[in-house]
Amino acid sequence: MNVFLESFDRLGIVGSRFREETSLQVQAAVLARRGRDAVRISGSTGTGKELIASLVHDVATRELGRSGELVELNCSNLSDTLFESSLFGHKRGAFTGASADQSGLLEQAKGGTLVLDEVQNLSPEAQGRLLRLLGEREYRPVGSTTLKRTDALLVLVSNLDLVKLANEGRFRRDLLDRAPAKIALTPLWQRREDIPELAQSFAREALDDRGWSEVEGPTRRALADIEAALVEAKESSVRRLRELVRDAVFEVQGDAPVALESQVFAKALRSFYGTGVENRERWDLQDIEERFDLAVEAQTVARIADLHGLPETTLLKLARVLQELHGSLGTGATAVPASYRNLMARTSLATKAALWLLSGAKNQSEFRRFFGTNSFEMPPKSVAWQIFHDLFPDEGQASDRSGGAH
Amino acid sequence: MSAIAKFQSETDWDVIAGEAPLLARVTSSPATLEELAEVAGEVDLVKVRRRVARLERAGVVVMKADRFEAAARTIESDRQEGMLTSISRYILPYVAGLAHDPSIGFVTQIDLDFDETEQRAFCSAGEQDLRDALDDLSSRPGTGARLHTLVLIGTSDVPSEMPGKDRLLETLKRCGRQRAMSSLADRAVLRTHTALFDDPAAAETLVRSAAAKTATRGEGKLFTVIYAFCANERVNGEGR
Numbered sequence: 183m184n185v186f187l188e189s190f191d192r193l194g195i196v197g198s199r200f201r202e203e204t205s206l207q208v209q210a211a212v213l214a215r216r217g218r219d220a221v222r223i224s225g226s227t228g229t230g231k232e233l234i235a236s237l238v239h240d241v242a243t244r245e246l247g248r249s250g251e252l253v254e255l256n257c258s259n260l261s262d263t264l265f266e267s268s269l270f271g272h273k274r275g276a277f278t279g280a281s282a283d284q285s286g287l288l289e290q291a292k293g294g295t296l297v298l299d300e301v302q303n304l305s306p307e308a309q310g311r312l313l314r315l316l317g318e319r320e321y322r323p324v325g326s327t328t329l330k331r332t333d334a335l336l337v338l339v340s341n342l343d344l345v346k347l348a349n350e351g352r353f354r355r356d357l358l359d360r361a362p363a364k365i366a367l368t369p370l371w372q373r374r375e376d377i378p379e380l381a382q383s384f385a386r387e388a389l390d391d392r393g394w395s396e397v398e399g400p401t402r403r404a405l406a407d408i409e410a411a412l413v414e415a416k417e418s419s420v421r422r423l424r425e426l427v428r429d430a431v432f433e434v435q436g437d438a439p440v441a442l443e444s445q446v447f448a449k450a451l452r453s454f455y456g457t458g459v460e461n462r463e464r465w466d467l468q469d470i471e472e473r474f475d476l477a478v479e480a481q482t483v484a485r486i487a488d489l490h491g492l493p494e495t496t497l498l499k500l501a502r503v504l505q506e507l508h509g510s511l512g513t514g515a516t517a518v519p520a521s522y523r524n525l526m527a528r529t530s531l532a533t534k535a536a537l538w539l540l541s542g543a544k545n546q547s548e549f550r551r552f553f554g555t556n557s558f559e560m561p562p563k564s565v566a567w568q569i570f571h572d573l574f575p576d577e578g579q580a581s582d583r584s585g586g587a588h
Numbered sequence: 589m590s591a592i593a594k595f596q597s598e599t600d601w602d603v604i605a606g607e608a609p610l611l612a613r614v615t616s617s618p619a620t621l622e623e624l625a626e627v628a629g630e631v632d633l634v635k636v637r638r639r640v641a642r643l644e645r646a647g648v649v650v651m652k653a654d655r656f657e658a659a660a661r662t663i664e665s666d667r668q669e670g671m672l673t674s675i676s677r678y679i680l681p682y683v684a685g686l687a688h689d690p691s692i693g694f695v696t697q698i699d700l701d702f703d704e705t706e707q708r709a710f711c712s713a714g715e716q717d718l719r720d721a722l723d724d725l726s727s728r729p730g731t732g733a734r735l736h737t738l739v740l741i742g743t744s745d746v747p748s749e750m751p752g753k754d755r756l757l758e759t760l761k762r763c764g765r766q767r768a769m770s771s772l773a774d775r776a777v778l779r780t781h782t783a784l785f786d787d788p789a790a791a792e793t794l795v796r797s798a799a800a801k802t803a804t805r806g807e808g809k810l811f812t813v814i815y816a817f818c819a820n821e822r823v824n825g826e827g828r
Contacts (some may be wrong), residue, residue, distance in 0.1 A: 401598040402605070406670030439597040440645070466671035466768035474761045477676045567679040 189240040195233055196383045197420075198374030203368060204234055211363035212238050212335070217246045220336040220360060222301075222344060225367030228419020231339050232299070234365060239295035242335050250294025250334065253287045258300045262308045267324050270311075277324025287391075289323060291334035301338040302347060303487045309354045316360035336361070369418030374520065377412050377423065378405040384424045385442055388431035398441035407444050410465030415455040426450045593648055593660035602647040603765060605677075607643055611658065612735055614643075614705055616784050618655035653777035660816050662723055662783075671768045675760065678780055682739045683760050686816050687753040694816025696799050697748065697756060699806020707744050710811070711777035715740055718798040719781050725791055726783035732782035736791055740812040742777040759812055775811075782820070792817055 187203040195201060211221050221238060228510050232254075239252040255268060263277065271286030286493050288296060300305075306314070314322045316336060320329045338344075347353035372378065380398075386397045400408070412423060430450040431442065439446070444459050529555040597599060604611060613619050613627045627635040640656055643649035650659045667674050686695040702710060722738065743763035747755055766776035785791045798813040 349729070398599070398602075402669045402673065403598045403601070404675055410670065441602065443598045463768055463770060467765060469670055469672040470675075470761060470765045470768065473672055474675075477672060477680060478684060480758055481676070481680050527751050 185241055186237075186261075189237050189244075193233055193236055193240065194537050195230070195382050196236065197373065198379060198382060199373040199376050200230070200368075203373070204237065204365070206348075207365045208234070208238055208241055211365050212242055213245055217248065217362055219363040220338065221363040222340065222361045222367060223341050223365045223367070224337040224343060224359070225280055226369055226418040227341050228421040229367040229369060230420055231341070233468045234367060235295075235297045235337050236298075238335070238337055239297075239364075242295060247296075248293055248335065250292050250333070251277045251290060252295045253291040253299065254297040254299055255336075256288055256299045256424075257308075258303045260308075260324055261562055262311075263324075265304065265308050266311055270321045271323040273325035276323075278323065285325065288332045288334060290317075291332070293333060295298065295335040295337060297339060299339045299529065300341070302340045302342045302344060302353060306354065307571040310363045312357055313354070313360065316357065317415050318428075359523060370412045370415070370420055370423065373412050373416060374409055377409040380420060381405055381408050381421055381427050384427040388428045389442075392438075397438050400442040400447070404442055404444040404447050407459055407462065407465070408447060410469065411451045411455050411457055411461070414461075414465065414468070417455075426454050429453070442558055506519065592662045592664060595646070595663065597646075597667040598668045600648075601665055603642045604648060604663060604665065604677070605669075607639055610639065610643060611648060611663075612784070614649055614656050615658040615661070616733055618652065620655055624656065643715075644814040652785060654753045661727055662719075664697050675764050675778075675817045678758065679741075679778065680692045682737055682780075682816050682818060683741070683756055683814070686766075686818060687756045693816065694795055695814065695816045695818075696758065697759065697812060697814045698799060698803045699807060699809055700802070701806040702744075702781060702811040704744075706805075707742075707775040707811050711742055711774060712814070714777050716793060721794050722781060722783055722785075722791055723814055725787070725794065726785055728786065729747065733786045734788060734821070735782055736785050736788055736817065736819050738781040738795060738814040739814070740777060740779045741783070741816070742811065744772070744775040746809055746812045779803050788819065805824055 184200070184206070189195075190205075191200050191377060197205075213217075213240070222232055223231050223238075225234075235254070236252065242248050255265075260268070267277075267280075267286070269286050269288055271284050271289055272280050274280055274282050298312075315332070322329050343478065344353050344358055348355045348358055370380075382399045382405065389395060389397050389399070408423075417423065426447070427450075430447045434442075434446055435526055443498070448458040497579075595604070597770055609627050610624055613624060613716070615826040619627075619632055620634060621640070624640060625631065625633055630636050630639075630641065634723075640649060643656075644651065648659050648663060649656050649717075664665060669677075682697075686693055726733075740765045741760055743759060745766050748757040749755070750758065753766050763776050763778050766772045767778050785789075795817040796813055799813075802813060
């Protein structure tokens with residue numbers, strides 16, 4: 183998806199899985215809705231919410247022809263009055279010290295994006311002030327008698343689960359209903375394949391800072407250790423990983439090493455998580471127990487794809503193998519092997535979307551029934567097609583010609 | 589060229605694993621930088637030279653006149669990656685390939701009554717005689733050699749009876765698990781041996797003979813060994 187690739191590179195967003203997941207979600211939450219619905223971004227601390235807010239703005243600017251600024255307001259520690267005044271602006275004399283008319287951040291975000299960070303900290307009264315804004319896109323500056331309209335893309339960011347807060351009565355349900363487009367960010371440890379990519383990127387950055395640009399990055403062993411430690415510790419924060427890697431690189435004494443071996447990271451791992459490279463045995467065992475079957479399945483699929491002489495990406499290989507093996511899913515005559523169902527359970531949304539389109543399934547429920555996936559794991563078909571065409575324009579045409587389901 | 593080069597460094601492991609095609613090319617016969625560039629699929633000779641320099645630094649490639657050649661006929665290294673990563677990259681492609689289609693090479697599993705001492709001895713040697721014989725065969729002059737890999741898997745954590753394909757993979761899993769446990773690692777062996785052969789059939793015969801010889805040492809349920817042998821191009825790499 184070229185539009186996303188450019189934005190990812192410009193914003194320095196690293197991690198194949200993160201990129202895949204977020205591009206799909208931003209596509210569905212922002213582009214497919216033409217930026218008309220308020221978006222809420224949720225994710226625990228350090229998962230990249232601010233980056234994704236910037237991504238939303240970047241993509242909306244280029245794809246939806248928007249031209250305004252990205253404006254952010256942190257809602258923590260703001261009194262209701264200050265929140266309202268900052269956001270909506272005020273008229274002269276509206277309150278003590280209001281000596282002149284003052285436009286608010288919404289005015290500044292005209293034609294652009296307004297991000298309300300840590301929105302869970304707003305008082306019930308302040309939340310109430312947002313209702314009309316999110317629902318009708320109208321607001322009234324403090325002290326004014328007239329309503330103003332805004333065309334800003336509104337983004338609510340929270341590190342807590344707003345639905346859970348709403349269920350507990352700590353956040354207004356009707357406010358959630360007015361921000362229906364959702365982007366949920368996965369904690370770092372649940373997208374483990376991104377950990378080595380991020381660690382390499384952070385190490386490169388730190389090495390350059392030390393003037394050691396010739397030093398090779400972390401070794402495979404070092405990356406495996408970092409990945410295992412973070413998964414075991416259920417680390418959700420990319421920021422913490424960056425801190426760990428930088429600490430390790432700046433601890434290196436003496437001349438520049440050839441590469442960053444695992445011992446370089448041992449002390450930092452122990453300091454951050456209480457575990458060092460002495461825990462390898464346990465990590466290796468856990469890895470074998472948890473992921474061996476997946477590795478076998480991936481190998482099986484790759485082998486079958488290779489036997490069929492299928493080119494390029496694993497995604498397309500897998501899709502075509504499925505198509506060839508099982509024909510049209512509409513017949514439902516052939517049972518899909520358990521290994522495929524297991525693989526599907528671990529496959530990303532983008533992959534499922536493309537597989538669905540290529541598989542020949544008549545509709546989403548047919549695909550789900552066949553592969554045992556859940557409805558919430560599947561994107562709408564229009565979004566699936568958009569993603570697929572963006573990712574594989576040529577292949578999409580080939581699929582059209584061969585009669586794939588549209 | 590020396591017979592064997594041993595490595596214990598993570599950095600060297602990465603170089604060797606990352607530059608396997610270049611290494612295979614110079615092991616086959618001395619090569620110019622241009623020839624290596626072709627293998628690497630890289631047009632920028634400066635970049636290729638830098639990559640070859642990594643192999644030189646690791647001591648596996650030397651430059652003589654204007655050609656690069658392998659410093660040793662055989663490279664040995666202990667695992668320097670995560671267990672599953674190593675299995676996925678270097679072992680599973682062969683075992684899974686042969687499990688699905690035994691006709692692409694040779695694979696056999698033998699259950700033995702080895703006691704603990706015999707298990708340790710077998711794992712420590714890791715079929716050294718067979719590997720030496722394969723190296724001898726590989727070093728004979730010839731043309732058109734193809735890379736083949738022997739995978740040797742042995743574990744005292746013997747899986748129960750199940751379909752052959754599933755049992756091969758279950759054995760690999762148990763062996764990997766056992767190799768990751770220092771208290772039991774010396775009673776398991778997980779080893780690959782890759783070499784170029786002009787006469788792969790002769791190499792396969794050597795492997796079959798070694799397996800047959802092992803099978804004569806007493807059937808039992810205390811230890812199990814897998815011999816797998818096939819051409820590298822017959823299998824896929826890591827599917828991840």
